[in-house]
Amino acid sequence: MSSTQIPVIETQTERTDLPLVVMPTVIPTMLEPLTACLPTLRDLARVRLHTDTTYDEETIVERMQGADAMIDIGLHISDHLLDQLADHVRCFAFGGTGVASFINLDRTRELGIRVCNVVHYGNHAVAEHAFGLIMELTKHVGRLDREMREGQWAGMDGLDLYDRTIGLAGFGGIGQTMACIARGFGMHILVWNSHLHTDQAAQFDAQPVDDLGDLFEQSDVVSLHLPLTQATAGMVTAKQLDRLRPGSIIINTARAEVISPGALLTRLQRGDILAGLDVFDREPLPADDPLRQVPNLVMTPHVAWRSDGANRNLTKQIMQSLAAFYRGERMNVVA
Incomplete structure (x- = not known):
């Protein structure tokens, strides 16, 4: 050879x-x-x-x-x-x-x-990665490490997860694992799922929400865990994203296609929310994709499932x- x-x-x-x-x-x-x-x-x-x-x-x-x-x-x-x-x-x-x-x-x-x-x-792998994105957006460990290596010492404030509300869109194996982790942080948990039973949510100290838009409006952190099907493609709309409060966080480790095309980029470009993304409409993400220029965003290359x-x-x-x-x-x- x-x-x-x-x-x-x-x-x-x-x-x-x-x-x-x-x-x-x-x-x-x-x-x-x-x-x-x-x-x-x-x-x-x-x-x-x-x-x-x-x-x-x-x-x-x-x-x-x-x-x-x-x-x-x-x-x-x-x-x-x-x-x-x-x-x-x-x-x-x-x-x-x-x-x-x-x-x-x-x-x-x-x-x-x-x-x-x-x-x-990979229920645990994806859920842990989703929380890794949340932690970077709230505690800035990676950014602070880079600044330290550049000789800086000013630091920056973080955000507490304790007593904040996480909204889980989708409550299968990954969503349920997310709920377990969120409980450990002392977070309040809201859940939306197309076939959610109240007793199922209660097992995880979670509160069911009937409307997906209400989940977005009432949560400090929204994490998407929806499978991609004909029913879920484009399910998250620009109107729902508009209901995110300023300062809130959206995480997607599921599939980019569950969000209406272009809607998340438009929302992020307003500059008043944060996001952590592991999935994208085009993969690998093109070098000229406008998401690369969004400052309030942490991205990873579709690796949440890899452990x-x-x-x-x-x-x-x-x-x-x-x-x-x-x-x-x-x-x-x-x-």
Whole structure:
């Protein structure tokens, strides 16, 4: 192998009778847990893991030649790429929950291609990251560290979370984990969810709110934990964002598409609220995106779901969903 070649991890290479599963691009920290789960597909499928990161569609198509299934963690499948793979790929196994952001599910249904996701793999990882954004916006630790290294000592005041109100839009596994953390800070908790039962909220000392706009108006911090579906796309409107009080905070570690296009940027440009974002309409975020120029904003590159525990959970589910596919069973099937 030449110095320019990228190592490839392969299993059961002699079993040419078995279908081929390919992961054409990888996040490096995923390699160890993925490799540990490879025995799950023994005698069911060969596996080929490429050990570098690429988003080049031409390279993806080349690496996917002959593949019956694809493992996808973080790669957006354009309709153009999907059409090039559709003649031989029968299953996409995604390492995430909101796969509608990554592939055209209506198109995969038309093509008869199975799409699998993973569920509840990173509730704690995402909730902890959301609170990391909240803490940076209220305690400024990262900013103060940078100023200290530049020789400054003036510092700045922080904001207390104690006795303030957090509004959780969405109350699944992540939202409930957020409620547990918020209780530890002594926060009041409001919850809006499309199918919320009062007794469920009561388990977390949370107060249910019937109207999403009321949640925005009554909260000091609003954190979005809505899945992306046809019903939730654009659910958060400019009108609701207008109801955020000056000085309040909005956090999105869910999906950018649950907010009406352009509405959050317009609200932030007024300069009277703060925001922490881990998800964006276009990913990777273009260098000229106007969000990069918003001063009252903390951004991270869609990494809330990435932690050691979440990596282990999602890679295990990926392999289990593929094993189910080859056994003629169903697991985590979304299309």
